[in-house]
Amino acid sequence: MLTRKSFLIFICLIVVIYVFAPIQLKDKYKKFMAEPTWGLLEKSQVDDETIEEAIDRLITAHNDNANSHIGAGKSLNTHKTQATVDHPAGSVVYDKLPRNSIDLKKLLETEFMMMTCFESIDAWNATDADGAGGRTLNILGLRIYTSAIDGQMSLVGTEAWTGAHIVNFAKNMFFQTSVRFGAATNQTAFITMGETKYFGFKVLDGTLYAVHQDGGGETTTEITGITLTNINIYKAIFDYTNSKILFYVNGVLKATHTTDLPAGTDAFSFYYYLETGENAVKYMYVKDLLLTRER
DSSP: OOOHHHHHHHHHHHHHHHHHHHHHHHHHHHHHSOOOOGGGSEEETTEEEEHHHHHHHHHHHHHHOTTTTOSTTSHHHHHHHOSSOOOOTTOSOGGGSOTTSSOHHHHTSSEEEEEEOOSOOTTOOOOEESTTOEEEEETTEEEEEOOSSTTOEEEEEEEOOTTOOSEETTSOEEEEEEEEESOSSSEEEEEEEOSSSEEEEEEETTEEEEEEEOSSOEEEEEEOSOOTTSOEEEEEEEETTTTEEEEEETTEEEEEEOSSOOOSEESEEEEEEEEESSSSOOEEEEEEEEEEEEO
């Protein structure tokens, strides 16, 4: 018969065996059986391709399958059926557009458009010049020139009929014109849509500015790196929808204006102004003009 002391010793031995024996066995197992890298295991006893190799093979086959992701609800199908496909600006290049895929009917559905190479300025009904200043026409271009007297000007503009203003600051508008100056300094020039309220470009002495006028005061941003005596393409977008004006030179965004934007209308549809700042003739050469306005 077990004594009380023997019984307690027996119980302790059982506890020791059940607690420590599994740990010892596990340690011994680790010594003989290293833990395997799952991806390097063979798929089965009859196929020695590893799991990682199988994954790579299946991914390659998926990528090579032209029908991947085109089913309803899949990524390519969703991209194809989106109402608006948004790609980075400039990512769709000209050679990807079929001939005649975009015509004037589409471009002018919601906009007025005027485009000229100045074959005539008969309808430019707001032309003026001081002294011997004036303008001449040539093939594909207009030359505006001042007299040789400091402070005298020459301008070419067109004024709309009352109630038929093209320049309406509650509409989206745009213009682009190619211009070269005969000199880089001692002159003031404006290239704008509008005359009292306007947006466009200003040259003061030899400095180019993005400019807009709300009827009270000008807002300007200096533009650097442009040689005025070269032909440059000046483009400005009045984005009424997003309350900003974008100014580009030779396709590069140079300034954005978002404060004190013009409102209402202006009688002048477009306005080229040149003033000499010395006793010398100044020239502005205008090659073309394109402008649009939302209907």
